[in-house]
Amino acid sequence: MSDALGALAAHLGYRLTPPQVEAMAAAVAATEPHAAALRAEPTLIDPDQGNAWSSGVRSPSVPSEGGTFSPVGLSWPLSPAEALVRLRAAHETLNCTIAFLDDRTPGDGPLANIPFAVKDVIDVAGVPTTAASLTRKDAPPAAESATVVARLEAAGAVAISKDTTTEFAVGGPHPPLTGATRNPWDPRRWAGGSSMGTAAAVAVGAVPFGLGTDVGGSVRLPSAWCGLTGLKPTAGSVPRTGVVPLSWTAETVGPIARDAATVATVFDLIRGPDGRDPRARELPPLVFPDVRGLRIALPGGYLTELCDSAVRAGVAELVDALTAAGAVIVPGEIPGAERALPIGYEIVFTEAAALHRIDADRWDSYDPVTVARISQGITTPASDYLRALQFRAELQAELDAVFAGADLIIVPTTPATAPRLPDCTVTIDGERYPLYAAQSRATMLGNLTGAPGLAVPTGFAPDGLPVSALLIAPPHREGTVLAAARHYQEHTDHHRRRPPGFA
Known part of the structure; x- marks a missing residue:
């Protein structure tokens, strides 16, 4: 199998080393049962x-119940200069920053003088975007900021950092350019990918x-x-203009914050078309429905x-808080959820293999995990790729049935607390599992279908991790999702707690 796949890769213009071919063949063999099963199911x-x-x-119409949302000003105790001092100190322990951005000028608006961080696959004008790759370590400064950054800067916010990421947002936890980013709650653990910094x-x-x-x-x-x-x-809903691409189908840009109220403010500022990203279109207003009467499905299985x-x-704690406020539990299962991750x-x-084909002669400088992952796409037949896109619509139909x-x-975001370094295994009720066998079981459901998803902190495990x-x-x-999270966070303090040593 390795020889045949290697020959096919070479025919397509990818120059892979023998170890890269072996890694590709192993990955293809592992995913072949899922592809074969899908091939056996014809569809029109x-x-x-x-x-x-x-x-x-x-898509369903937006509910009329609840208030529409408009951005509000945020307060923050640290100026951009003070935020940089704290970030530099944290970087010494956590290795979370690729570039510190000094002396950027704040503007006026609801976020005036508020510092924010930017994953280093997103352009900030005047700053190189490395995507944590050795092949881009000498990249020229970006000519303009990505749409999402420009919109926040127009609201007065100040970008203070370009943050670590896995290579091209797809590689392993140890990108060759930077190394691993450690978790603030326990530096022996990984912060998580790919928006780790x-x-x-x-x-x-x-x-x-x-x-x-x-x-x-990755958010x-x-x-x-x-x-x-x-x-x-x-x-x-959010333009990708100025973002290093990885997957046209699955990729989104989103905010990370301590609480849902801040996420809502940032999201409302960055959403909507920019006239450049063809997928970003006019949107309905952002509406917060009442929690009372919300119907919640709790699918099980995979x-x-x-x-x-x-x-x-x-x-369970989150669900109990919402039902105590008048939400109700309703049935709803997603039979195809188990197939969402491999497909x-x-x-x-x-898509990533197609994007990186132009640099295939430099893959020897890529993170080996990056190559092992994206090289799986080199030999994907067009018919398999199209069948996978058809499955995407079938999975959406399953969600339509639930949302009817x-x-x-509500499901777990990820099955375990943060992975251990250096091997990034996770522990589930005392048993160790490989990272990629567990981490994205639920999250890929949203990337494949396009559905929105919000990760919400719900407490701490016995190991002290969130x-x-x-x-x-x-x-x-x-x-x-923001209304439900906001209600929960008004009655709990999990999101307010800071890691030991960073309070």
């Missing part, structure tokens, strides 16, 4: 139907919020492991079967 769905769900063509900057209290990107959980996973609130918006008891307890990654890695009777889905629940809503119902 137009793959473009998957875009209709989040574009508004098929941004999450660390928020968790240590240097900034009130930061910007990350999310292709398979929500580090938020969960660092005790934060992180939003993956509906596909197409989404909960491999899950630490402390994580389960946190989810979602089939799409992501195929529910307003909200646990988290994931709130999922229909497309363009971010207000629903």
Whole structure:
């Protein structure tokens, strides 16, 4: 198999070393059963139907109950200069920053003089974007800021850092350019990928919020492991202009903060079309429905079967708080959830391989994990890629069926507390598991379908590390997940706690 795949890769213009070919072959062999099973299920769905769900063509109307949202001013005790002092001190322990941005000029607006952090796959004018890759360590400064950064700067906020990430937001926890970013709650653990540095900057209290990107959980996973609130918006609600691309289908940009109120303010400022990202379209208003009467589905099976008891307890606490306020539990299962992760990654890695083909002669300088992951997409047949996009529409139909009777889905964000360094294994009720076998079981559901999801801190495990629940809503119902989280956070203090040593 290795020889055949290596020959095919070479025919397509990818020059891989023998170890890279072996790693690719092993990855392809591991995912082949999922691809083969999907091939055996014929369908006549137009793959473009998957875009209709989040574009508004098929998405449910936004509820009229509840108030519309307008951004409010945020207060923060640290000036940008003071925030940089705190961030530099945290970086000495956590390795969370690629570039410190001094002397940037604040503007006027609701976020005047508020510092914020930026994952280093997002452009900030005048600063190189490295994507944590050795191949971009000498990248020229960005000519302009990404749309999301420019919108926050126009509101008066000040970018103070370009933060660590896994290489190109897809590599392993140890990117060759920077090394691993440590978790503020326990530096022996990983902060989580791929928006790891941004999450660390928020968790240590240097900034009130930061910007990350999310292709398979990369906003929500580090938020969960660092005790934060992180939003993956509906596909197409936030422009990706000025962001190093990874996957046209799955990628979104979203805010990470301590609480849902801050996330809502930032999200409202960065959402909406910019005339440049073709997927970003006009949006309905952001509406916060009343928690009373919200219908909550709690699907089980694959989404909960491999899950630490402390994580389960946190989810239960959140659900209890919402039902005490008048929400109701309704039935709802997602039979295809188990297939979302492998099929979602089939799409992501195929698109990533196409994007990185231009640099294939420099893959020997890439993180080996980056190559092992994206090289799976080199040999994906066009028919398999299209069938995966058809499955995306089928999975959306399953969610349509749940949301016909529910307003909200709640599941664990990730099954365990933060992974141990250096091997990044996770522990679930005393048993060790590999990172990639567990981390994105629920999060890829939103990337593949386009549904919005919010990671919400729900307490702490016996090891002292945060646990988290994931709130999922229909497309363009971010207000629903934010309203539920805001109610919960008004009655709990998990999101207010700071890691030891960073209070």
